[in-house]
Amino acid sequence: MIRRTILAATLAALALPASAQQTMKIGLILPMTGPSQSTGKQIDAAVKLYIAQHGDTVAGRKIEIILRDDAGVADTTKRLAQELIVRDKVAALAGFGLTPLAMATAPLAAQAKVPMVVMAAATSIITAQNPYIVRTAQVLPQPAAAMAQWAAENGIKSAVTLVTDYGPGLDAETWFTRKLKEGGGEVTASLRVPLASPDFAPFLQRAADAKPQAVFAFVPSGQGAALAKQFAERGLDKSGIRFIATGDVTDDDQLNGMGDVVLGVVNAGPYSAAHPSAVNKAFVSAFTAANPGMRPNFMAVFGYDGMELIYKALTKTEGNTDGTALVEAMKGLSWESPRGPMMIDPETRDVVHNLYIRKVERVDGELYNVEFATIPMMKDPAKAAK
Secondary structure (H helix, E strand, O other): OHHHHHHHHHHHHHHHHHHHOOEEEEEEEEOOOOOOHHHHHHHHHHHHHHHHHHOOEEOOEEEEEEEEEOOOOHHHHHHHHHHHHHOOOOOEEEEOOOHHHHHHHHHHHHHHOOOEEEOOOOOHHHHHOOOOEEEOOOOOHHHHHHHHHHHHHOOOOEEEEEEEOOHHHHHHHHHHHHHHHHOOOEEEEEEEEOOOOOOOHHHHHHHHHHOOOEEEEEOOOOOHHHHHHHHHHOOHHHOOOEEEEEOOOOOOOOHHHHHHHHOOOEEEEOOOOOOOOHHHHHHHHHHHHHOOOOOOOHHHHHHHHHHHHHHHHHHHOOOOOOHHHHHHHHOOOEEEEOOEEEEEOOOOOOEEEEEEEEEEEEEOOEEEEEEEEEEEEEOOHHHHOO
16 A cells, blocks of 8 residues: 555656646746836737737647736846746746846846847847847837938938937947938937936937937837927927937827827837738737727837747747757747738847838827838848948
8 A cells, every 4th residue: 555655656746747847937027117117018918918819838838927027127137037047947038128137137047048038128239148038129229220311311411319328228329320420411419318217308408409400319118208298398399400219219108198299200110000011900909909098019019029939939849948949949030020021030139120210190080100111121230230
């Protein structure tokens, strides 16, 4: 009897790891509270939508999302990532709402050989921090270079850059300045606003005093409404100075609340809720039905595509969740996204996608970024230049 009990217990113990291996845990670290909570809520909603549409089992693996809120604080992100890797034994990490959060996690993920799918953070150097990082978010040099190209081609010869003073902002400043100069223009002043508790008013006054033809702006998703409001309060919109930007500023999630001050603002980005493809129309319809009162923004699509990437890679490995195997499977993958065609550059592990030049217009009573020009399948200019 005792021998039979021991045998049963041994067989049960041996069965547990095999059963556990059937689940693929993904640690999703997002700023669900704090200044960047719009990013977190958009990505979380998109991840839930993707799983609802595609099921929670891939190649024999049940997908389990473990959501953690870092409130946009890098030390918290690092602690949560450590817990997810060591205690929860996740097969992948995802999310990362801001560059400092991704950078804080990179060494941990490299040591553990756990893939990091970056769904928001946009500084060019992120993917160089460890070989297990793959990005479905944009890279800031892309919209900055696209916007400068449009500006130079449309008679803008002098501009002031106004960017948030951290990685993506510096990328935006560098690549807008470089490409405008290549097109025969000049940046006459480069203004950098603190990331924490920004007050745009004094910087906008300096921009007005410089009397450029245009102000080119980048701020993180969620801060565009305050910038647009203060741009109007300072009278820059009536002084003949054009307001041009990356699409982060005219974020779909907040665009309707910005009001008429942003009508006519030309901006560059990889996704608009008004993108006219059938794939995007279906995505917007499903997203708004699942999240009443929300309109999907570019962060939502980056998160949705992050799940597409994971599902495709897991299918390709036939359920193998080894970190190295998953990252190798991700390289070179391509698909039709709500943003348009996209692929993962096999060399840089960064996204290659269309960049659209858009203008804010009123459509059926609502404000949208309406696309009017396309730069097809743009790589990260910062890496292409090396």
